[in-house]
Amino acid sequence: MTxxxxxxxxxxxPPWLVDDLDRITTEPPATTEARIAVVNRLADRNWREGNGGPFAAMVVDAASGAVVSVGVNVVLQSNLSAMHAEMMALSLAQQALGRWDLGAHGAEYELVVNWRPCVMCYGATMWSGVRALTIAGEGAEVERLTGFDEGPMPPDWKGEFERRGIRVSVGVGHDDALEVFRAFGASDAVVYNARGSSEG
Amino acid sequence: MTxxxxxxxxxxxPPWLVDDLDRITTEPPATTEARIAVVNRLADRNWREGNGGPFAAMVVDAASGAVVSVGVNVVLQSNLSAMHAEMMALSLAQQALGRWDLGAHGAEYELVVNWRPCVMCYGATMWSGVRALTIAGEGAEVERLTGFDEGPMPPDWKGEFERRGIRVSVGVGHDDALEVFRAFGASDAVVYNARGSSEG
Incomplete structure (x- = not known):
């Protein structure tokens, strides 16, 4: 170390996402379909822009869809391996609201992601105070198609969320999410955590 | 959302830790005992200063002990629920080195923490590129004494690290670590993620 x-x-x-915020926030995505469509679109653009992996997330008001924050995976752009999409969206939501507990005062915020969080973001979601997690899918396809390692999740990962007051909804936009991973996998983009590798 | x-x-x-950096880095902690002593001391001071929970971490060169980064839990100070000690130390090490993979070019860095990481920091450690994790203890005492929720860890959490090229060392400084948790638990400090609670 020097x-x-x-x-x-x-x-x-990333700058392209900052430029896109007006478009994202002007019409709050009222339905689950609309919310997932946003994260699938941002995930696809994100890896093509070279910021990081094909992952995007949003924190929205669960009832209205009003957008509190948006995140994409910026591991490559930031040189920080923890800066996954969920970590960005949750931290930016807490910064915007000025509190570490998004669930304070009875608030009902929902984290929307284009796939099941990795083990790190699983914990980050648990500690954030969101009351709901909405994802397009949860299977090992993400690892098979992209090469990323998602880490060891507990078998009853949904139950662990639900026992902590976090509802889980899976499946809307599933095929579109896989299409993003398939395109990423067919490219020569950087896989920063190769599955099962000890080479980092 | 407004x-x-x-x-x-x-x-x-936190400012007190910035002021303490010269002292921490001047004599690199060459032994495991010395490394754990630093994180136990910082963990104890951290909750007393009101920055967050009683947790501290360091990234050091595994061989020499040269200090690359230091972190403490700053959840309360930052209003960001993900800013645990490990997350700070790993991110600050990556920022100092200018890369998302601490293990690149054969580097052997060690993450030193005063207790087993929570499930979020478990994943963060896995993705960081460190080659070793050194902790004073791993049991449920942390939850019992402090009230924090550490999340659902996979039963073979050590094996999952080792299969990814991360050595785990547990036990040095164990009683001193518990003493810090005991003092925290006896205080009226904020527990920002109560165990088993759905109230955030």
Whole structure:
């Protein structure tokens, strides 16, 4: 190690997504179909822009769909391996609301992601205070199609969420999500955590 | 949701820890005992200062002990529920080195923590590229003494690390770590993720 000890770090949304925020927030996605369509679209653009893996997330008001935050995977752009889409969306929502518990005061926020979170983001979702998780799919297809390692999830991962007051909804937009992974897998984009590899 | 969509967030070490960095880095902790002693000391001070839970972490060169980064839990200070000690230390190490894979180019970095990571930080460690994890303990005492929820860890959590090239070492400084948790538990400090609670 040479150089100074870092005392802070910053993670940012990519410029193309900042430019897209007006479009995303102007018409709150009222239905699950509309919410998943947004994250599938952003996930696809994200890897093509080179920011990171094909993953996107949003925190929305569960009832109205009003968008609180948006996130994409910025591992490559930020040089930070923890900056998955869920981590960005949850942190940016907490920053916007000025509190570490999104569920405070009875608020009902929903995390929308284009696939089941990896084990890190599974925990991050649990600690965030969201009351619902909506994903397009949950199977091992993501690992098979993209090569990413998602980590060891507990068998009853949904039950563990539900016992902590987080509802889980799976399946809307499933085929579109797989299409994004398929396109990523067919490219030469960087897989920053190869499945089963010890090479990082 | 009122107000703007956030486009970036920053997480910082607390001022007292920044002031302490010279002391921590001047004499690299060469032994496991010395490394764990640092994180136990920082964990204890951290909750007393009000930054977050009683947890601290460091990334060090596994051979020499040269300190690459230091982290403490800053959930309360940052208003970000993901800013556990491990997340801070790993992200600050990656920022200092300018890469998302701490294990690139054959580097052997070790994450030192005062207890077994929660499920979120378990995943974060897995994706970070560190080659070793050193902790003072791993049992449910942390939940019993502090009230924090650590989340559902896979039964073979060590094997999952080892299959990904991450060595695990447990037990040095165990009693001192428990003493920190005991003092925290006896205080009226905020437990931001109560065990088994659905109230966030």
């Amino acid at each position: 150089g100074e000890i870092a005392t802070d770090f910053t993670a940012s949304l | 107000g703007e969509i956030a486009t970036d967030f920053t997480a910082s070490l």
